[in-house]
Amino acid sequence: MPLGVRIFLVYFLFVGLAGWFVLSTVMDEIRPGVRQSTEETLVDTANLLAEILREEVKAGRLAHSRLPELLQAYGQRRPGAQIWGVEKSRVNHRIYVTDAAGIVLLDSSGAAVGQDYSRWNDVFLTLKGQYGARSSREDPHDPDSSVMYVAAPIKDGERIIGVVSVAKPNRTLQPYIERSQQRLGWLGAGLIGLGLLIGALLSWWLSASLRRLTRYAQAVSAGQRAELPSLHGGELAQLAEAVERMRTELEGKAYVERYVHTLTHELKSPLAAIRGATELLDGDMAAEQRRRFVGNIDQEAGRMQQLIERLLHLAQVEQRQGLEERVRVPLQELFAALLQAQQARIQRGALRIDNRLPAELAVRGERFLLRQALANLLDNALDFTPAGGLIACSAEACGERVELRLFNQAEAIPDYALARLSERFYSLPRPGGGRKSSGLGLNFVEEVAQLHGGALRIGNVAGGVEVVLSLPRA
Template sequence: MAKPLILWRNARTRLVLASMILSTALTALVLGLVYVTANRTIENETRSVVTAELAGLRDEYERLGTIGLMAAIDRRVKDAADRDALYLLTDASGNVLAGNLARWPDGIEPGSGWVNLDLTRMSSGDDVSISAASIRLPLYERLLVGRDASARQQFDRVLLRSVGLALLAALALSLLTGWLLTRLVFSRLSDIAQTADDIVSGDLSRRIPVRGSGDEFDQMAQTLNDMLDKIEELIGNLRMTTNSIAHDLRSPLSRLRQRVERLTDPESVAPEREVDAARALAEVDHLLRVFSQLTEISRAEAGLGRDEFEDVDLVSLVRDVTEFYEPVAQDQGVTLSIEGQATPIPGHKPLLAQALSNLLENALRYAPAGSTLTVSLDQADDCVSLTVRDQGPGVPDDQLDRLSQPFVTLEPARSDQSSGLGLALVAAIARMHGGQFEARNCSPGLATLITVAR
């Protein structure tokens, strides 16, 4: 009892059975309609022929009387190409006057409509099933015209047998079709399940096979693979961030511990304690900045704050942020320049301002004195690009992709107090706004830019 229950719980079995039942039911309905239509067509044709013959024989009777009608029936019996034609003419007492039937059927009144009955053929003495109609003539003679129904019954048997064979063929075909369909569907589902199992086992590089057919399964597989690429990227960033946190924070925490130990040393003198206290506070401030930036990156990656999106005038935002850094630039002998225009976009204004601030701080850190630092806006159909370009030394081309990774430090791109999270936060903010971060060497200088969806 358990085995059939397990089979019924199998989705493939249920799908095959459903396909088989639906296909068979549809085939049975179509064949049933064919059978009924064929029978009605044959019956209507037979009735039309018999009705026409009755009308013709009645005309013979009205023109030539009973004797003429008898002669007409005899001619039709002898010369009929259709040997299934049956005729019977009797007088008012039921005596046979003409035709090829032995007697008038019991219980049948002339003019009672279309009837199916069994009578005896006069020539052979065999009982035959007939379909017939009858009329009463003016002198009370009774006229019956019909057709042998045995041929139609044989046709019914052949048709029913054909319908049965067609149903069996449809059943077998639907079973095969269902099996092939489920094999196709479940083979693709098996690919997805196997890939998922491998990923659960720890192999994040596994992807769902794309067979190149371009069908919905391939489209779904490509979408899932894109999702897996994103998940692998996020997990890789998480691992790298975790490792970087463990590595980069070990030194400041160790220094902080040493300074606190010296502060608690009773033999230390006041000036040394003041220096250690100041440096300990600096280390704490540095750690707080790191954790604050990590929190901001996590919130941006998670999309928190999208409900705070508003129309942001990038031109005004660029002008305000640039004016804020103007004194710093003047102290370094750097000229700030703004270029380009853009229409307002939906975005998180404080985060976009933070991203631009990080780009400017990064550029000012190694922009040479006497150079120009350019902030430009470039609008396209579906996005707006915000670029900050300096005229500094740039970075090696093979290191450009690493700039937005957390805790990555490339000399001279950062000072000793930099946490290596500024550009990582910029990249997270760009992704939050449906765009991306990019860095490229301009010879001279480095251009860092973010694209934001419109």
């Protein structure tokens, strides 16, 4: 199944279920919402009638007043009102009044006068001083025949002398409920349809973009000339650029050319020196000169061996997908061991060492790789620090990270070189002899840092150069 179809089906399922849930929930809330609004209106009506009827009930002349005639005339009115598209052709309120004992004194329907309503909740609760309301079915077998009754007390001061109840059949509200549900249903269906249309267009656009990228990748893999498709929109554009970069890296013509050229250049110098020395050794010469040339051969061979070893180490790190171990590595102990190994060079250059690494601070990672990385940094610092110069090492915890700082007194790094220091085979001339290193040390350190989830930063500071190595804290 195409990806676009799968995305659309998932989107359809999500939008459909969400729309159905929201719509059904709102639909279910329309009926109680309308009835609650109607009940609030009935409360106002009942309390108004209670004030109007108070004097008649108090004087005991309710049955002989004009109110029965008025209620009869009220029941015969034909409003002819158009309410939100629904015609109202008759009034639907039923009004009855009881005395303090719950006996009906007046009924607009004329059916309950003289009956005892004291046990109906609307009358019973109101006579007790509470809010009185009830819902009763006219036909016990018909749930749509329920009628809402809301009562209000008729008071003489603080004494309840009667109750007036206002009733309204729920079936008179049904047209408004059905109309609201119908309109909401059409509106909800339209919104769901619009959402699905947008989802279909989005799926089509995404599928078309991915198909263009797929065709481009297939053409590249087949060795055909292909133009990078122009894609608009965030991640897809970034993906297209990433595919293009990957193609360039896979072809790697410029990169391989530069790599081979630099490596050949690095090996050419020691090979030429070895060849020249062997040619000279083939002839007659003094023993002292012979020792000097043999020493040159040994030195150049060591240089070639170092270059090859560093290349192997770097290749090994680059091919790794993760660490072989994650152990606690105390920084002070590790750096002290490296200083001890370089003690001869330190004494020969009369260098000052300031090891300010806290004894309790440690990082978590692969001990062998961390030792090699720090050894490369220290070796670099020893190469560039002038005689009598200072090398200082410190570290501090920054949340879940440890930032190790190695400072060495030296001339500032040129601006043009700062961004290239960790580039493979790039190296600056060493002070004194002007010779360059293999250019692999800092690149190796950066690979080790990234393998541990850290980072390497190099910059100029007051009086020298500072390297910051960020590693996970133990």
